Amino acid sequence: AQTVTQSQPEMSVQEAETVTLSCTYDTSESNYYLFWYKQPPSRQMILVIRQEAYKQQNATENRFSVNFQKAAKSFSLKISDSQLGDTAMYFCAFRAFGNEKLTFGTGTRLTIIP
Amino acid sequence: NAGVTQTPKFQVLKTGQSMTLQCAQDMNHEYMSWYRQDPGMGLRLIHYSVGAGITDQGEVPNGYNVSRSTTEDFPLRLLSAAPSQTSVYFCASSNHRQGSNTEAFFGQGTRLTVV
Numbered sequence: 001a002q003t004v005t006q007s008q009p010e011m012s013v014q015e016a017e018t019v020t021l022s023c024t025y026d027t028s029e030s031n032y033y034l035f036w037y038k039q040p041p042s043r044q045m046i047l048v049i050r051q052e053a054y055k056q057q058n059a060t061e062n063r064f065s066v067n068f069q070k071a072a073k074s075f076s077l078k079i080s081d082s083q084l085g086d087t088a089m090y091f092c093a094f095r096a097f098g099n100e101k102l103t104f105g106t107g108t109r110l111t112i113i114p
Numbered sequence: 115n116a117g118v119t120q121t122p123k124f125q126v127l128k129t130g131q132s133m134t135l136q137c138a139q140d141m142n143h144e145y146m147s148w149y150r151q152d153p154g155m156g157l158r159l160i161h162y163s164v165g166a167g168i169t170d171q172g173e174v175p176n177g178y179n180v181s182r183s184t185t186e187d188f189p190l191r192l193l194s195a196a197p198s199q200t201s202v203y204f205c206a207s208s209n210h211r212q213g214s215n216t217e218a219f220f221g222q223g224t225r226l227t228v229v
């Protein structure tokens with residue numbers, strides 16, 4: 001079974017600063033996918049970024065990037081030039097290759113301070 | 115393009131009552147699932163389905179039933195609601211066949227309170 005750990009229940013940062021959210025996972029799978037989801041106060045689950053484990057290059061999506069360390073089983077999310085709209089709960093999630101089940105971490109509540 | 119539609123958005127039940135949370139998707143996705151979200155616990159898988167007529171249990175299935183008679187619909191039934199089922203429920207769908215790195219699409223959630 002897979003486990004996903006997010007050790008930062010809450011974080012806050014000033015607008016325009018950079019913030020990094022941490023995520024570690026445990027699995028015996030060799031092929032898998034990792035995701036970061038954003039859940040704003042509207043409750044909607046929004047995919048922020050995804051990473052294939054077989055790719056060494058870290059994924060980036062505009063202001064969002066990941067630091068994927070496969071050997072360390074670490075998958076952190078960096079948000080650059082943070083904006084007020086980034087205020088949300090962020091979930092790290094794992095999915096094994098060939099399996100649609102998602103395993104989620106407990107989430108990090110991020111607050112961007114004006 | 116509606117995506118994944120969940121109804122209702124909010125519901126209050128009395129202990130022992132039954133109800134069905136509805137979930138429909140219009141993307142012809144084969145895989146559908148139900149999660150519950152509780153504070154400090156993230157989202158946990160309740161039941162899932164890989165296609166019409168096929169369902170299976172997830173991590174926390176007790177107290178819930180599902181069925182999948184069509185590709186589009188995947189209702190979640192609470193037979194006898196308990197206060198421990200107070201939670202936010204999410205339905206999700208993804209295309210099981212289209213490739214491995216498929217995105218899961220989520221409904222807007224149902225906040226259920228059992229008193």
